Amino acid sequence: MRQIKAGKLLLLVLLFSFFSTLGARCLLEAGRQNTLTARTVSSPSYRQDFYSPEMRREQDLLSEECRTFLRQVAEDSVYFPVPASSLDSSLTVSYVDSWMYERSYREKSRHEGTDIMAARNERGLYPIVSISDGTITNLGWLELGGWRIGITSPQGVYYYYAHLDSYADIAEGDTVKAGQLLGFMGDSGYGPEGTKGEFDVHLHLGIYSWGTGEEISVNPYYLLRSLEDRRLKYQYS
Numbered sequence: 308m309r310q311i312k313a314g315k316l317l318l319l320v321l322l323f324s325f326f327s328t329l330g331a332r333c334l335l336e337a338g339r340q341n342t343l344t345a346r347t348v349s350s351p352s353y354r355q356d357f358y359s360p361e362m363r364r365e366q367d368l369l370s371e372e373c374r375t376f377l378r379q380v381a382e383d384s385v386y387f388p389v390p391a392s393s394l395d396s397s398l399t400v401s402y403v404d405s406w407m408y409e410r411s412y413r414e415k416s417r418h419e420g421t422d423i424m425a426a427r428n429e430r431g432l433y434p435i436v437s438i439s440d441g442t443i444t445n446l447g448w449l450e451l452g453g454w455r456i457g458i459t460s461p462q463g464v465y466y467y468y469a470h471l472d473s474y475a476d477i478a479e480g481d482t483v484k485a486g487q488l489l490g491f492m493g494d495s496g497y498g499p500e501g502t503k504g505e506f507d508v509h510l511h512l513g514i515y516s517w518g519t520g521e522e523i524s525v526n527p528y529y530l531l532r533s534l535e536d537r538r539l540k541y542q543y544s
């Protein structure tokens with residue numbers, strides 16, 4: 308009799324722990340889904356993890372607004388912005404995820420983009436091409452960005468290319484095709500018009516949403532990683 312009771316008790320304990328684990332898991336999963344669904348384009352976690360493999364895998368769980376912007380960027384982004392050299396394989400580029408790293412030009416700010424660094428620190432050497440089709444909505448000098456280009460894609464994604472050395476034959480208002488030459492990588496910026504050499508040669512790339520009527524930057528790092536196998540070849544050395 309006693310043995311049967313003990314057995315029943317054990318079974319009850321086992322059942323209880325099984326269901327509480329299951330319950331906790333369900334709650335956790337529901338919580339995570341809620342967090343994903345509740346995100347807006349301006350949520351720090353959405354901006355930071357933007358286009359990461361995990362986010363793309365779970366995009367069905369995102370809010371409509373976040374899913375839409377992800378899809379627009381996926382559809383409009385065609386090429387990696389720096390073509391490879393068909394003449395010199397040592398002319399590589401490198402970049403890390405430096406989203407929101409501290410920058411201190413004049414006053415402290417946070418890095419809202421990705422810096423694609425040139426293996427050879429020579430201004431005017433590496434070509435820069437447009438990631439997407441679009442219209443040139445901004446072109447000219449910015450104290451921080453130097454010679455910069457802003458391109459608005461057909462679905463309204465804003466691509467920002469900064470610190471160029473020089474421009475290709477383009478003007479504000481022109482339409483461009485993905486892969487079209489925009490100019491050459493440089494080290495312009497951080498000063499009055501024409502300032503060069505304040506830092507190493509690189510392309511600063513920014514990606515912005517205007518979907519809500521205000522400018523919101525997202526981390527370009529994961530998008531760039533995904534575009535690496537869509538890199539054009541240009542002849543330069």
Ligand SMILES: [Zn+2]
Pocket residue numbers: 418420421422510511512
């Ligand atoms: Zn930068």
